[in-house]
Amino acid sequence: MKVLLILKNNPSQGYLVKLHTDKLIDEVKKLIGRRQHSRAIMTALAGGMFEKEVFEHEMPSLEADLILSRTSAHWDLM
Numbered sequence: 001m002k003v004l005l006i007l008k009n010n011p012s013q014g015y016l017v018k019l020h021t022d023k024l025i026d027e028v029k030k031l032i033g034r035r036q037h038s039r040a041i042m043t044a045l046a047g048g049m050f051e052k053e054v055f056e057h058e059m060p061s062l063e064a065d066l067i068l069s070r071t072s073a074h075w076d077l078m
Helices: 022-033 037-047 056-061
Strands: 002-009 012-018 049-055 066-068 073-075
Touching (some): 002 037, 012 037, 012 056, 022 037, 022 066, 037 066
Parallel strands (some): 002 066
Antiparallel strands (some): 002 012, 012 049
16 A cells, blocks of 8 residues: 655655555554544554655655545545
């Protein structure tokens, strides 16, 4: 599962991370379900595989399963 982590809003900047194990994916989903978005970001960064840094102008053409910020999570928007 690919996750776009939005860490900075103005200008938007983020990181594309691949969650490669079911255990890691379940942990991130559980944290999102509890509305612990910041912890979900840290878990994804710590356990996932970094793919690339993403800048605002690259986001419209990016494919990700989840967009995660400190305050929200959006599934399947890209």
